[in-house]
Amino acid sequence: MEAAHAHHGHDDHAHGHPTGIMRWVKSTNHKDIGTMYLWFSFTMFLVGGVMALIIRSELFQPGLQIVQPDFFNSMTTYHGLIMVFGAIMPAFVGFANWLIPMQIGAPDMAFPRMNNLSFWLLPPAALLLVAAQFMPGGGAGVGWTMYAPLSTQAGPAMDLTIFAVHILGISSIMGSINIITTILNMRAPGMTLMKMPLFCWTWLITAYLLVAVMPVLAGAVTMTLTDRHFGTHFFNAAGGGDPVLYQHIFWFFGHPEVYIIAIPAFGVVSQVIPAFSRKPLFGYASMVYATASIAILSFMVWAHHMYTAGMPVEAQLYFMYATTLIAVPTGVKVFNWVATMWKGSLTFETPMLFAIGFLFLFTLGGFTGLVLSITPVDVQLHDTYYVVAHFHYVMVAGALFSAFAGIYFWLPKWTGRMYNETLGKWHFWLSLVFFNVTFFVQHFLGLAGMPRRIPDYAVQFTEFNMISSIGAWGFGLSQLLFLYIVIKCIRSGEKAPEKPWEGADSLEWTHLPTPAPWHSFETPPVIK
């Protein structure tokens, strides 16, 4: 932050703005707010990462060595919540803030003050999640899904968690309203919707998903809260409620949430791959339609997370068919990316490496998702490490790799400096190898029947757990290299050329100087 500050301090612009710490606290500038989102996200990524390493260290061998079961459950819970709500979602909101105004030819976001508030709601929510660890009885060991009635019987940490979820939800909704309004109202003349870079399209769709489902999550956790303290029985059978009702509500939010994370990642990759292929994105229109189809389908498949919870066979059949359908638009996207590379003129700078890593491993995660969509097979694999492996392929190798691709791609535009290409490539290869060491073997553990969320396991699972734990430490430490690369780039990177990527063709590259000016477009560019 310090370095970014020093850099921006020299920008000249028409009116004064606060400097020092107040520049950040009171900021209404989309670039500053985007920067804060990204640093916040990275901080949370480290906090959640430490939790993951505690989990993997305990699982290095059978027996209880480092932590006790209660604390272990708390770690799995907050690792999930912090990574989903604190690391990945804010990272892509950071990208949205930085890029959407520049890519549509606008000066800033539509509601700059609300933008400030959306960001500043995040730190208190993060503090609540961290403070939960220090409540009497420790953090709530209920899993990130917070299933009732386990969550109604948890200690006071659960209340802090519920409030954190409320605040995060409000932040997301305000951020989404801002993005929707900016995209629909502030495009430069001639920038029709179907001319927008795909990144803007993916965020437009994601923002609608967020506005639709965050209130649903808020409802679910509020019902948990009133069950806990105000004598309601939404999830208590003894009072006429149903514990499975919680799961239906949660997953009605939870499945779109998967795409809230994945779709902006698709957007970043759809900018990076054409740039380094020196060739336009293949099937732009079909990409937009496929993304919208995925978003709509995501509302109709929630109960595939609940195949073992007990449902009529007809419902199971419906959810199986609907879920497998998602493979069609997802397949279209993958084919389009490969076709974009086909007969291109490819180079492999770090952003492209991460985008290819994304493409390869996200697709693998998509295929294990197809395996899990088949109900009878899922009944064997549900709540085992196969599922853990599956969603880490889409969340880490999918969303996180795409975020890395985006950071390396736009760092020159943001800072005016280049990162170190050699170190960037090291970061990619280390992340790729250790990611697979960590998570590929977990497929085998799940197939063999190791349940997830257990602090200790039967001895036949030892070898793969050891391999996975070693991989996790390697992956975690590799991310410190990333931090070093970014700081080094901001402080002392070589000056970036006006257009470092030959094939980049969106407005921020073609119409704005590097580094980007304080207000993106004071007069709208003309788009032909």
Place this chain on the structure above:
Amino acid sequence: MGIKGIKGWAAAAALFFWSAAAWAELKHYQLNLQTPHTLLGEKIYDLHTIITVICFIIFVGVFGFMFYAVFKHRKSVGHKAAQFHENTAVEVAWTLIPFVILIALAVPATGTLIAMRDTSEPDITIKATGYQWMWGYDYLKGEGEGISFYSRLSTPRAQIDGSDVAGRKANPHYLLETDNHVVVPVGKKIRVLTTAADVIHAWYVPALAVKQDAVPGFIRDTWFKAEKAGIYRGQCAELCGKDHGFMPIVVEVMEPAQYTAWVNAQQKKAAAAKVDPTKTWTAEDLKAHGEKVYAQNCVACHQATGMGVPGAFPALSGSKLVAGPKEDQIKLVLNGKQGTAMNAFKHLSDVDLAAVMTYTRNSWNNKTGDMVAPAEVKALR
């Protein structure tokens, strides 16, 4: 063939031999679903194989194209970028072909799913109840009707906490062993009703291809028909709190004659264990029996020292409630405390409850000197 070609082939050969060696090594490990021991399990196993193979073929195909482009269409070999960006025929094809593949997959999946959910006409019906953290079994119908027992982890605590590492290493069934097995006859359709007393659990035995959530207040069902006698082990699969990892399921499949003998033995044992309702219990008897009940039901949270876990589970030693009026304690143990991990213990007998309360009132720092009689518990039920 240039130097570059030779290098490529050498690398490919090295990779091949390395993979072959790695494969031989990996064969010692479990890489796939456990060998199924039910016909339905075999169907599921085959279904999983078919899907995985189809996915693998598509994966190799798609990324074959991608890696071809990565190696041949790179700028460093002088490839010039084409500028095409759409092709309707290709786009329609790669939308429709996956659709057809999915329909082909849905056919066997539908058949298997319908068979999986057909719990009609069972030979034996067993209710499995999830508790924090053990399973209770009641044989409701069929041969063995009326048998009822609890099944707890039998791995010694010392092996888990690390004070007996040698014991753990020598134990092939570490964490997958219980004091009482669920015994069923081979070749009979067993319907399992699942429910729970406190939070959601899940009854999961991989080799029998069953996993069904146990939801408090509701009854779900699943079934299996084991094809081979043997012992099959599984675990609770739904996060249920502190000892979620420590409530295994062990199913023992016996030949029918053996099963009949087991049923007879169980029924004799139950008759012998039946407590004489007219027996008058002394405080000493109750306390001794109560210690056993405590060890089975209370110790996980309140600890052997009676000190609980600060912040999470309250101490019983020195507790005002435990050492206070009997009526309050009896009511709390019978009904539990809403919104906490203290569940209702109505499922225990009057004698067990009276015994465990007598024990807690006269252990550690608690010295009330009185006893709770079974009749007092009965009166407050």
